[in-house]
Amino acid sequence: MREFDVDYPRVLVVDQMPFGRSTGTSMTLSNLFHGWPRDRLAQIYTANAVPSTDVCDEYFHFGPSERYLPAQYRTLRLLGWDGSSSFPKMPAIAAVRDAADRRRGAARLYSYLCAADDLTPPRFTARLDGWVREFRPDVVYSMLGSVRLARLVAHCARVARVPVVPHFTDDWPATLYAGGEFLGAGARAVRRAIGRLIESAPLGMAISRPMADEYERRYGIPFSVFLNSVGEEFFQARTTQSEPAAPGRPIRLVYVGALHLERWRSLHAIATAVESITAAGTPMSLHVHCPAEDQARHGHLFDGLAHTRVGPALVPDEVPGALHGADVLIHVESFGERLRRYTRYSVSTKIPQYLAAGRAILGFGPSEVASMAHIRTADAGVIVGVQEPSALLDGLRRLSRHAEREAFGRHGFEYAVRHHRKSQVAAHFASVLQSAVDAPAASRVGRSAVLLDRATGER
Numbered sequence: 001m002r003e004f005d006v007d008y009p010r011v012l013v014v015d016q017m018p019f020g021r022s023t024g025t026s027m028t029l030s031n032l033f034h035g036w037p038r039d040r041l042a043q044i045y046t047a048n049a050v051p052s053t054d055v056c057d058e059y060f061h062f063g064p065s066e067r068y069l070p071a072q073y074r075t076l077r078l079l080g081w082d083g084s085s086s087f088p089k090m091p092a093i094a095a096v097r098d099a100a101d102r103r104r105g106a107a108r109l110y111s112y113l114c115a116a117d118d119l120t121p122p123r124f125t126a127r128l129d130g131w132v133r134e135f136r137p138d139v140v141y142s143m144l145g146s147v148r149l150a151r152l153v154a155h156c157a158r159v160a161r162v163p164v165v166p167h168f169t170d171d172w173p174a175t176l177y178a179g180g181e182f183l184g185a186g187a188r189a190v191r192r193a194i195g196r197l198i199e200s201a202p203l204g205m206a207i208s209r210p211m212a213d214e215y216e217r218r219y220g221i222p223f224s225v226f227l228n229s230v231g232e233e234f235f236q237a238r239t240t241q242s243e244p245a246a247p248g249r250p251i252r253l254v255y256v257g258a259l260h261l262e263r264w265r266s267l268h269a270i271a272t273a274v275e276s277i278t279a280a281g282t283p284m285s286l287h288v289h290c291p292a293e294d295q296a297r298h299g300h301l302f303d304g305l306a307h308t309r310v311g312p313a314l315v316p317d318e319v320p321g322a323l324h325g326a327d328v329l330i331h332v333e334s335f336g337e338r339l340r341r342y343t344r345y346s347v348s349t350k351i352p353q354y355l356a357a358g359r360a361i362l363g364f365g366p367s368e369v370a371s372m373a374h375i376r377t378a379d380a381g382v383i384v385g386v387q388e389p390s391a392l393l394d395g396l397r398r399l400s401r402h403a404e405r406e407a408f409g410r411h412g413f414e415y416a417v418r419h420h421r422k423s424q425v426a427a428h429f430a431s432v433l434q435s436a437v438d439a440p441a442a443s444r445v446g447r448s449a450v451l452l453d454r455a456t457g458e459r
Contacts, residue, residue, distance in 0.1 A: 006430045008036060009437045012137035012160065013043040014153045016145060018051030018059060021316040024258075024349030025143060025169075028228040030055045034426040042135045044128070044156065046149070060131050062152070069123050098297065108179070115181040119189050122151045132159045138437045141165045145172060147186075150193035157200050165436045166197050167205040167226065168215065168345075175342045194219075202439035203432070208370035211345030224432045228349040229425035230416065234320050234356035250283040250307070251400055253362070254326035256319060257350050259294040261339050266332035266364050268301055271308040273392045278307050282400050286330070289314045289322060323357035328399050331375065333365030335387045340366045347371045355380055355416035360399055360408035364392060380412030 013019075013029065020026040026049075033041060033055050042058035045051065046067065051059050065073060093113055099106035140157045144150050144166055157164045173194050177186025198204075204223045206212040212223035253274065255267060267288065274284045286308040290298075299310045314322055323329060331351065333343050348371050354361050360381045363372045367385025375381050384395040398404055 006035075006427050007434045008040050008430055009138035009434050010040045010136060011036070011042075011433060012132065012135060012140045012156060012162075013041070013056075014140060014142045014149070014156055015043070015045055016047050016149060018043055018045040018047070018049055019055045020049070020052040022049065024228070026052075027316070028169075028349055029143070031229045031231070031422050032226060032426060032429045034229075034231075034422050036426075036430070042137070044132075044152070046152075058135065060128065062128060066125050066128070067123055067148075067152070069121060072120055111177070111179055112181055115177055115186045118147045119182070119186060120148075122148060122155070124152070124155050128156075129159050132156050136160070137162055139163055139165055139433060141167065141433065143167045143169055144197075145170075146176070147189050147193045150197055154193070154196045154200065163202050163436055163439070163441075164197050164200040165203060165205060165433060166194075166201055167207075168211060169207040169227075170342055170346050171211065171344060172342065175338070178338075202436050205432070206345070208345050208347050208374065210370050210373070214345065226425065226429055226432075227347045227420075228352050229420050229422040230352050230356045231422045234323070234353055235413075235417065235421075248283065250278070250285040252325065252327045253284060253286045253330055254289070254322060254328070255286070255330040255332070256289045256314060256322055256353075257331075257348065259288075259290050259298045261343065262334035262336055263332045264294075264298040264301065265334060265336075267330070269387075269389070269392060270330060270332065270362070270364055270396075271302055271305045273389060273396055274307050275305055276389075277393060277396050277400075282397065283307075284396065284400070285309070287322075287326075319353065320357070323353060323359060326357075326359050327405060329354045329357065329359045329361045329381075331361060331363045331365070331371060333369050333371065335366055340369065343369055343371070345370050347374050351375065352416060352420040355412035356420060358409040358413035360405040361412065362395055362399055364395075375412075378412050378415035379408070380415065381408045 015025070015029065017023055017026040017029070019030045019033070021030065030052065036055065038057050041056045042060070043051070043056050044060045044062050046062050068076070096106055096110045096113060100110045137160050139162050140153055140160065142149065142153045144153065153164060173190055176190050198219050198221065201221055203221055204215060204219065205226050206215055206223045207225070207227045209225050212225050215223050253270070259267065271286050274286045278284050284307060288302070288308065288310045290310070290313065292313050295311055295313065302308050302310050331348060331354065334340060346369070351371055351374055355378055361375050362381055363375045363383040365372055365385070367383060372383050372385060376383055382395040382398050384391050
């Protein structure tokens, strides 16, 4: 990647999560805005979270008491909501969500409940508008993810009279409420919300090249590719696998990440394969580091698998060490039809970290998903793209050979050096945001609706 002359516009970031290192989204945000002048960056966030001041100083917490209409807020409180946590963490809603893992009817009910929350009329306060005007942004940037958030982004851009740069990390515009919630009203609301943003967007950002190509066709504006980047702590901590594992020592497989989006299913298949391959004479162990909430929901499913350990959860500073302590790093995606559509263009936050760690990767998930393609492009590991136990066993046997692991790890590290260094990516990111500010204003009214209809096959 070549170096870029950096010019920093005044950016208003609007997202659910604030800058920080507690989630993949917050970590990616912090890495993309690495080195940004503090007086030229501000954020509006909606989650009940404590923001970090490592990157940004100016925050506006648009909390539930402000963004919900008074009647809706009071109703939710009467239903047992504490008034601060996210809607899915309401006790009643969380119970339905947990049941959704086991029963299709509960999954359907949960999707309707989420849609009802997301689609209710938004509320924008004078305090919010005054804060936006006082900051005087040149551009509004967001990773989006819901109708409610997209409406907030569009509102802030209208108040400030500046362009929007949407950044898509999953194909939620094509999959959110695709089950026909409320007789299709949910899907129509998604299209309208995205359409309004595209009208104000001179360009967009996507998390992978396949997504960028599809979204350029779908929405008619150029898209640049930005995914997570990694700091020097990942590169500096790298040690080579210069010697094979000692005789009798299990080959250590490590997974770091969440188990949502049914990733636990694919991970469980790997755990089962580890039992089989160990019994056949090639000892392996699987170590799963996931959030405590995921351990509580899914950890028991791995009980009885003698060579798998779930936990402990890691704080961000512990991640580089955990990755470098592995022989093989694991990435999984769901084979379920709905989720493979949702993740088909996505590249997980941890993939650049895995590559920078210089360890071979086992990717288990649909072969067409962009995260698997990214590993394949880097020649950094083995991809098992079909849901077949024999294919998974073959992949593990291949990675049991030291020479194969060493070559894959070296390739991945070299790819990360070229493409995922935080300082380089952040400079490129700044240049693209500045180009959005410099782009001539052009009317897109009406065009986005046509493009959205074309993308969904509707007229």
